[in-house]
Amino acid sequence: GAVVSQHPSWVICKSGTSVKIECRSLDFQATTMFWYRQFPKQSLMLMATSNEGSKATYEQGVEKDKFLINHASLTLSTLTVTSAHPEDSSFYICSASGRASSYNEQFFGPGTRLTVL
Amino acid sequence: QQQVKQSPQSLIVQKGGIPIINCAYENTAFDYFPWYQQFPGKGPALLIAIRPDVSEKKEGRFTISFNKSAKQFSLHIMDSQPGDSATYFCAASNQGGSEKLVFGKGTKLTVNP
Numbered sequence: 001g002a003v004v005s006q007h008p009s010w011v012i013c014k015s016g017t018s019v020k021i022e023c024r025s026l027d028f029q030a031t032t033m034f035w036y037r038q039f040p041k042q043s044l045m046l047m048a049t050s051n052e053g054s055k056a057t058y059e060q061g062v063e064k065d066k067f068l069i070n071h072a073s074l075t076l077s078t079l080t081v082t083s084a085h086p087e088d089s090s091f092y093i094c095s096a097s098g099r100a101s102s103y104n105e106q107f108f109g110p111g112t113r114l115t116v117l
Numbered sequence: 118q119q120q121v122k123q124s125p126q127s128l129i130v131q132k133g134g135i136p137i138i139n140c141a142y143e144n145t146a147f148d149y150f151p152w153y154q155q156f157p158g159k160g161p162a163l164l165i166a167i168r169p170d171v172s173e174k175k176e177g178r179f180t181i182s183f184n185k186s187a188k189q190f191s192l193h194i195m196d197s198q199p200g201d202s203a204t205y206f207c208a209a210s211n212q213g214g215s216e217k218l219v220f221g222k223g224t225k226l227t228v229n230p
Contacts, residue, residue, distance in 0.1 A: 004160075042222075042223075043206060044161070044220050049217055095160075106163070108161045110160045
């Protein structure tokens with residue numbers, strides 16, 4: 001149980017285009033989803049927290065107009081990187097917490113590797 | 118106060134050894150301490166987690182030791198195997214883990230055959 005999927009697993013795009021990444025909780029209802037980015041050999045950096053049906057809360061320094069987050073249902077959240085640039089190239093990981101267990105652990109997706117040319 | 122300090126940055130052990138990874142925190146409101154294992158190109162996977170009401174938790178070959186007064190917790194891997202070679206992250210959060218996790222910087226573990 002407690003499986004989180006992401007799609008796509010990797011994407012290459014041209015500078016200036018937008019890219020959408022999906023995060024799904026497959027076997028539980030995710031009341032909260034989190035989006036992280038991770039640079040090589042570094043820790044996870046939280047970008048934003050989203051609750052189903054409400055606006056995402058962004059961490060300091062994260063541009064909300066550039067990284068659009070939608071948490072439309074209890075099983076789906078999307079991250080759209082708008083007008084992507086090479087410096088946005090990174091490993092994007094989502095996590096979900098909810099009613100999978102009594103402890104509300106965060107379960108992570110497999111990540112999406114974004115490369116912007 | 119929100120930081121979680123993790124050490125060592127890297128660790129090399131022989132097969133069968135017992136690597137120990139340590140973490141320290143400042144925020145006494147933290148009440149949930151998970152450990153994650155991450156392989157290259159993959160998302161982190163929850164290994165084991167502990168809450169402050171117990172001093173030790175064991176799941177298979179993985180044990181968390183928790184010292185509330187020292188605000189420290191550690192991961193021990195018994196009978197380590199080459200397949201355990203990965204990066205390990207400690208983390209902490211409050212309100213039962215539903216709030217955001219604060220991660221340590223990670224420890225790259227290498228288990229030699």
